[in-house]
Amino acid sequence: MKKIITKNEKETMSLGQIIGDKCMGGEIFSLTGNLGTGKTLLSKGIAKGLNIKKNVSSPTFIILNIYKTKTKEKKIKKFIHIDAYRLSSKRDLENIGFFDFLNDEENVIVIEWGNKIKKFLPQKAKIIKIKTLSENSRELTFS
Ligand SMILES: Nc1ncnc2c1ncn2[C@@H]1O[C@H](COP(=O)(O)OP(=O)(O)O)[C@@H](O)[C@H]1O
Ligand SMILES: [Mg+2]
Incomplete structure (x- = not known):
C-alpha cells in the first residue's frame, strides 16, 4: 500500500x-x-x-464516456471513463457493455465510485482511494 499526499489540484492532475x-x-x-x-x-x-486532447468531463449523468487515445508505440486505443454511482447490478453493467470493455487489452478503464461495483471488478483492478485532508490537500492510497 502506497500513500501520496497532493497539496493542490495541479499535483493531483500531474499524478x-x-x-x-x-x-x-x-x-x-x-x-x-x-x-x-x-x-x-x-x-x-x-x-x-x-495523450487525450479532448476535454474529459465527469460522466455522472451519462454514466460512461469513451475517448480515443493517440498513444504511439502502445496498443492502447480507448480510454473508458465510467461513473458507477448509479450502477449496482450485473444487469446494469451488461447494459453498458462493461464486461466487453474489461476483456479488451486495448482499453484503459477508469471507474469513479468503483466501490459501488466492487464485486464485479477483476482481480487486477487497481484501487485508488482518495481522501480529503483539508481544502486543498488530498491523500491518495494505492492498493
Ligand atoms: N489536492 C487536490 N486534488 C484534487 N482536487 C482538489 C485538490 N485541492 C482542491 N481540489 C478541488 O476539489 C475538487 C475535486 O473535484 P472532482 O475532481 O470533480 O471530485 P469528484 O470527482 O471526486 O467528485 C475540485 O474542485 C478541485 O479544484
Ligand atoms: Mg467525479
Missing part, C-alpha cells in the same frame, strides 16, 4: 498524468472517495497521460 503515461493497455482503475475529493480530476490527469 494522474504519470499514471496514464505508465499505462500499457488493459489497466482498470477503481477510484473511491466522497464527492469533491478529486476522482474526476485524477481521471483528467490519466487522460492527459494517455
Whole structure:
C-alpha cells in the first residue's frame, strides 16, 4: 500500500498524468472517495497521460464516456471513463457493455465510485482511494 499526499489540484492532475503515461493497455482503475475529493480530476490527469486532447468531463449523468487515445508505440486505443454511482447490478453493467470493455487489452478503464461495483471488478483492478485532508490537500492510497 502506497500513500501520496497532493497539496493542490495541479499535483493531483500531474499524478494522474504519470499514471496514464505508465499505462500499457488493459489497466482498470477503481477510484473511491466522497464527492469533491478529486476522482474526476485524477481521471483528467490519466487522460492527459494517455495523450487525450479532448476535454474529459465527469460522466455522472451519462454514466460512461469513451475517448480515443493517440498513444504511439502502445496498443492502447480507448480510454473508458465510467461513473458507477448509479450502477449496482450485473444487469446494469451488461447494459453498458462493461464486461466487453474489461476483456479488451486495448482499453484503459477508469471507474469513479468503483466501490459501488466492487464485486464485479477483476482481480487486477487497481484501487485508488482518495481522501480529503483539508481544502486543498488530498491523500491518495494505492492498493
Ligand atoms: N489536492 C487536490 N486534488 C484534487 N482536487 C482538489 C485538490 N485541492 C482542491 N481540489 C478541488 O476539489 C475538487 C475535486 O473535484 P472532482 O475532481 O470533480 O471530485 P469528484 O470527482 O471526486 O467528485 C475540485 O474542485 C478541485 O479544484
Ligand atoms: Mg467525479
